[in-house]
Amino acid sequence: MPDAPRILYCHCAYAQVVPPDVKAAVLRRLCESGAAFDAVADLCEMAARRDPALKRLAEGGAVKIAACFPRAVKGLFHQAGADLAAERTEVINMRTQSAEEVSAALASADMNLNLPQGKTEAAAAAAAARKT
Amino acid sequence: MAIKDQTTLRVVLYEGAGAQPLGAADRFAALTELLERGYTVTRTGTGTVAPADRSTLLVLGRFDEGRVPQAEDAEGQVAVHFEDISGQDTAAIAGRVEWHREQRGAARHGEWKPWFPVIDYDRCTNCMQCLSFCLFGVYGADATGRIEVQTNDNCKTNCPACSRVCPEAAIMFPKYKAGPINGDAVTAADLGRERMKVDISALLGGDVYASLRQRSDDAKVRFSKERDDKKALAERQKCLTKLATAGDIPVEVLMSLPAPDEILRRAGEAKAKAAAALAMNHQTQS
Incomplete structure (x- = not known):
C-alpha cells in the first residue's frame, strides 16, 4: 500500500489574499488531526529566496498542497528550481475553496491531480516558428 | 545581502517517543505564531513529512522529564539543535525560536x-x-536565451505592469487581487478582454519610450522658453495618473520613476538585452 500523501500548508503570511478565517480553520483542523505536516509561512517568500527547502518539499512522493491557484504554485516551485511532479501533486486553493472543502481534500486518501501541464498552442507555435 | 543568499532555520515540532x-x-x-513570524515548521505525527535538507534544524518538544536529546547528522550536513518547551506558552516558545535564529545567523523574515x-x-x-518593458532589471535571460526572473528584489511592490504588457497572460503575481x-x-475571455491586452505604451499614443522621449524634448523646449517647473510637473503627473489608472500601477511606483532621460537610457539597455537574448535563443534552437 502506498504511503499517504504528504501535506504542505502555506500560511500566505505576507498578504491578505487568502481569507484569514479559511487559513486559520484549515490550520486548526490540521493541528487537531494528529497528522504530520509541513507548514510554511509563505511559499512566495521561499521562492524568492530560491530556498532549498522547496526542493525537499517537492521531492519525496505524493504531496497535497494547501495554498492558492495551482498555476501560481507550479510557477513558484519552478522558479525556485524545484519542479513539482504533475503525477503526484494536488494543489488545494484556499483563495477560492471553503475551509471545509480544503480540510476534506487534505484528509482524503484520494489524489485529485490538478497541476496544469503542457504548452499552450500559442507557446508551442512560437517555439515551432523559432525552429524554422 | 540578496535574500536568496541568506540561510534559514527550519523548526520541527516533535511529538513522538520521548516527548x-x-x-x-x-x-x-x-504554529500560528511561528508562521506569522515567517518560520517553516514541520509537525511530526502520523504520516510522512519532507526530508531534511542542509538547513539548520531546531527541534522543539516537551521532552520527558526535561531530558533534551542529543543528536547530530552522521554526514555532518545538518546542524540539529533541541529546545525543551515544557511549560512554555506561545510567546515564550516564539522567543526561544527567535533566539536560536539570531544565534545561527539565519534570515529574519517579513x-x-x-x-x-x-x-x-x-x-x-x-x-x-x-x-x-521593465526598467528595473528584474528580468534577464538564461544561457539559452530563455526569459527568466533574475533579480526579484528589484521588483516594485504591488506593481503588476509587466503582466499587463504580456500578450499571453504568462506573467503572474500570486499576491495580486484578481485573475488571471x-x-x-x-x-479565452481574459485574452480577448481589452484590459488584458492593455498596451501601456498605447496609452501615451504609441511607443511609451518614444512618447517619453518626445515629452523630454518638449520639456526641454518648455524649460528653455518658460522655465515653468510647475507646468512640467503637472504634465508628468497627468500622464502618470493615466498610466496608474489603466495599468493598476501604484502611483508611488510611477512617481518614483527616474527622469525621462534616465528612463530612456534604461529602456535602451533593456531592449538591447532582449535583442541579445532573442538572438541567443534563435541560435540555440537552430
Missing part, C-alpha cells in the same frame, strides 16, 4: 513583501516584451 504531545489548541497557537513576477512557461512564448494575474486559469 509529550501538545494539546490541539496549544499546537495551533504555537522585512520584504514577496512581490515579484512568476513566469508561466506553459504560456510564455519568449517574446521578451517583459524584459524590454494572480494565477487563476486564463480563459
Whole structure:
C-alpha cells in the first residue's frame, strides 16, 4: 500500500489574499488531526529566496498542497528550481475553496491531480516558428 | 545581502517517543505564531513529512522529564539543535525560536513583501516584451536565451505592469487581487478582454519610450522658453495618473520613476538585452 500523501500548508503570511478565517480553520483542523505536516509561512517568500527547502518539499512522493491557484504554485516551485511532479501533486486553493472543502481534500486518501501541464498552442507555435 | 543568499532555520515540532504531545489548541497557537513570524515548521505525527535538507534544524518538544536529546547528522550536513518547551506558552516558545535564529545567523523574515513576477512557461512564448518593458532589471535571460526572473528584489511592490504588457497572460503575481494575474486559469475571455491586452505604451499614443522621449524634448523646449517647473510637473503627473489608472500601477511606483532621460537610457539597455537574448535563443534552437 502506498504511503499517504504528504501535506504542505502555506500560511500566505505576507498578504491578505487568502481569507484569514479559511487559513486559520484549515490550520486548526490540521493541528487537531494528529497528522504530520509541513507548514510554511509563505511559499512566495521561499521562492524568492530560491530556498532549498522547496526542493525537499517537492521531492519525496505524493504531496497535497494547501495554498492558492495551482498555476501560481507550479510557477513558484519552478522558479525556485524545484519542479513539482504533475503525477503526484494536488494543489488545494484556499483563495477560492471553503475551509471545509480544503480540510476534506487534505484528509482524503484520494489524489485529485490538478497541476496544469503542457504548452499552450500559442507557446508551442512560437517555439515551432523559432525552429524554422 | 540578496535574500536568496541568506540561510534559514527550519523548526520541527516533535511529538513522538520521548516527548509529550501538545494539546490541539496549544499546537495551533504555537504554529500560528511561528508562521506569522515567517518560520517553516514541520509537525511530526502520523504520516510522512519532507526530508531534511542542509538547513539548520531546531527541534522543539516537551521532552520527558526535561531530558533534551542529543543528536547530530552522521554526514555532518545538518546542524540539529533541541529546545525543551515544557511549560512554555506561545510567546515564550516564539522567543526561544527567535533566539536560536539570531544565534545561527539565519534570515529574519517579513522585512520584504514577496512581490515579484512568476513566469508561466506553459504560456510564455519568449517574446521578451517583459524584459524590454521593465526598467528595473528584474528580468534577464538564461544561457539559452530563455526569459527568466533574475533579480526579484528589484521588483516594485504591488506593481503588476509587466503582466499587463504580456500578450499571453504568462506573467503572474500570486499576491495580486484578481485573475488571471494572480494565477487563476486564463480563459479565452481574459485574452480577448481589452484590459488584458492593455498596451501601456498605447496609452501615451504609441511607443511609451518614444512618447517619453518626445515629452523630454518638449520639456526641454518648455524649460528653455518658460522655465515653468510647475507646468512640467503637472504634465508628468497627468500622464502618470493615466498610466496608474489603466495599468493598476501604484502611483508611488510611477512617481518614483527616474527622469525621462534616465528612463530612456534604461529602456535602451533593456531592449538591447532582449535583442541579445532573442538572438541567443534563435541560435540555440537552430
